[in-house]
Amino acid sequence: MTEIKASMAGSVWKLVASKGEQVNDGQDIAILESMKMEIPIPAETSGTVKELKVSEGDFVNEGDVIAIIE
Amino acid sequence: MFNKVLIANRGEIAARIIRTCKRMNIKTVAVYSEADKESPYVSMADESFLIGKPKVNESYLNIEKILQAAKESGAEAIHPGYGLLSENADFARRTETEGITFIGPGADIIAKMGDKIAARAEMKKAGVPIIPGTESAVDSPESAKERAAEFGYPVMLKAAAGGGGIGMQAVYTDEELEKAFEGNSKRAQAFFGDGQMFIEKLIEDPRHIEIQVLADKYGNAVHLFERECSIQRRHQKVVEEAPSPVLSEVTREKMGLSALKAVESLGYANAGTIEFLVDDHENFYFLEMNTRLQVEHPVTEQITGIDLVEQQLRVASGERLSLSQNDLIIDGHAIEVRIYAEDPRTFFPSPGKLTNMELPEGPGVRHELAVNGESQVTPFYDPMIAKLVIHGENRTDAIERLTTALQEYKIEGIKCNLTMLEQVVSHEKFKQGETKTSFIENYYLPTLTKQ
Numbered sequence: 001m002t003e004i005k006a007s008m009a010g011s012v013w014k015l016v017a018s019k020g021e022q023v024n025d026g027q028d029i030a031i032l033e034s035m036k037m038e039i040p041i042p043a044e045t046s047g048t049v050k051e052l053k054v055s056e057g058d059f060v061n062e063g064d065v066i067a068i069i070e
Numbered sequence: 071m072f073n074k075v076l077i078a079n080r081g082e083i084a085a086r087i088i089r090t091c092k093r094m095n096i097k098t099v100a101v102y103s104e105a106d107k108e109s110p111y112v113s114m115a116d117e118s119f120l121i122g123k124p125k126v127n128e129s130y131l132n133i134e135k136i137l138q139a140a141k142e143s144g145a146e147a148i149h150p151g152y153g154l155l156s157e158n159a160d161f162a163r164r165t166e167t168e169g170i171t172f173i174g175p176g177a178d179i180i181a182k183m184g185d186k187i188a189a190r191a192e193m194k195k196a197g198v199p200i201i202p203g204t205e206s207a208v209d210s211p212e213s214a215k216e217r218a219a220e221f222g223y224p225v226m227l228k229a230a231a232g233g234g235g236i237g238m239q240a241v242y243t244d245e246e247l248e249k250a251f252e253g254n255s256k257r258a259q260a261f262f263g264d265g266q267m268f269i270e271k272l273i274e275d276p277r278h279i280e281i282q283v284l285a286d287k288y289g290n291a292v293h294l295f296e297r298e299c300s301i302q303r304r305h306q307k308v309v310e311e312a313p314s315p316v317l318s319e320v321t322r323e324k325m326g327l328s329a330l331k332a333v334e335s336l337g338y339a340n341a342g343t344i345e346f347l348v349d350d351h352e353n354f355y356f357l358e359m360n361t362r363l364q365v366e367h368p369v370t371e372q373i374t375g376i377d378l379v380e381q382q383l384r385v386a387s388g389e390r391l392s393l394s395q396n397d398l399i400i401d402g403h404a405i406e407v408r409i410y411a412e413d414p415r416t417f418f419p420s421p422g423k424l425t426n427m428e429l430p431e432g433p434g435v436r437h438e439l440a441v442n443g444e445s446q447v448t449p450f451y452d453p454m455i456a457k458l459v460i461h462g463e464n465r466t467d468a469i470e471r472l473t474t475a476l477q478e479y480k481i482e483g484i485k486c487n488l489t490m491l492e493q494v495v496s497h498e499k500f501k502q503g504e505t506k507t508s509f510i511e512n513y514y515l516p517t518l519t520k521q
Binding site for chain 1: 304411412413416418419420421422449450451452453
């Protein structure tokens with residue numbers, strides 16, 4: 001089980017992956033937006049998206065868990 | 071002169087414009103979003119209007135709300151600052167239609183120079199050197215490849231409507247071009263509603279040098295020399311200086327004359343900047359024109375002693391330019407560093423609560439601030455929270471003062487790029503004037519992996 005964490009504080013602009021989806025290492029899970037910059041949050045491992053901890057529009061701090069991959 | 075001016079902007083630039091207005095006894099009107107209620111610039115203004123929610127398209131980009139505030143307050147003119155609506159031709163046009171003066175050039179000029187293809191054509195006509203490239207948009211990856219073969223790789227792929235590095239990519243092969251074409255066109259379509267792409271020859275490892283111009287409504291114009299702004303991260307400037315550490319007197323003169331040709335050909339009035347790419351042999355090529363005040367304008371003010379905002383207000387109100395080219399001289403050297411709320415290693419934004427701020431003081435030190443010691447830095451706007459501007463007798467002196475000032479500068483509570491700036495300006499290559507656009511990549515990023 002791997003936790004995918006936010007690399008910066010900002011709002012969740014888009015959720016690219018959905019729950020139950022099979023993702024590959026490096027594939028984007030979500031895109032965060034802050035201060036006019038969009039930062040993709042990629043999966044750091046291949047597996048199934050077990051849980052998405054955030055919704056679009058949510059504010060996250062650096063280090064907050066975005067998704068759990070199994 | 072105007073009695074009252076509305077500033078359609080926020081942060082440090084709103085504060086900076088208000089300062090000059092106060093000195094000229096002009097009343098000021100600020101507009102602010104819910105996120106900026108506590109911003110220092112709001113309380114500096116004589117009046118302020120809440121114009122909407124934090125997101126820019128619900129506040130600072132809301133033309134109707136801003137015009138309504140202008141009318142309600144009785145402002146006779148609007149200063150758009152930089153960014154936001156400053157290069158929005160519709161806003162300029164609507165402002166003028168309402169009988170309010172837009173402090174900037176005419177709407178048609180803004181529109182023309184905002185369209186990269188039209189701007190290139192205009193500059194070519196004016197006799198300003200341009201980078202070899204396509205005169206119109208290329209419609210497919212295939213025709214893009216044909217044109218790239220004509221100019222020779224590497225080429226730069228650019229979105230016609232792009233900005234801030236979005237929709238822009240250097241490519242070195244046919245394969246790269248094919249891949250990049252679709253991706254960037256889609257991105258430009260999503261961001262700017264215009265997926266048109268064009269191609270130009272890539273000037274490798276250039277310097278970014280720009281000429282400040284000032285023109286009145288009667289055809290009088292001067293240039294205020296150059297600013298070198300080559301040190302960039304994510305295609306955004308970080309360190310700017312005037313004059314350039316390397317430009318010869320002959321090239322400076324030539325670039326100034328070129329910029330004035332552009333002004334004359336356009337019938338441009340107000341302050342503007344012509345940006346050029348300059349190669350190792352001091353060949354210079356038109357990059358774009360910014361039809362507004364720029365973030366880095368203070369370095370020009372420091373070396374010329376001219377308040378550019380004052381000049382903007384004067385020419386917008388119909389006064390004749392009181393400066394002539396022969397009066398203008400370069401006094402010493404000025405450097406500006408942009409202080410960003412961001413991680414100094416990844417350059418990712420770092421919003422949060424600023425808990426303490428200590429500013430260096432001393433001769434030749436100028437501050438432009440969007441925050442005070444206890445500001446909330448929100449995720450809604452650009453991460454630039456302050457600018458530090460240093461004026462010295464010469465470049466060496468300016469660098470020494472800047473280094474000391476950066477060591478004394480303190481920001482607590484949020485991440486910022488002060489350590490990065492310190493490393494950049496104390497780097498031997500910076501001192502030698504090796505200020506190319508690749509500086510961060512070549513001389514800063516490698517020091518991070520070593521740590």
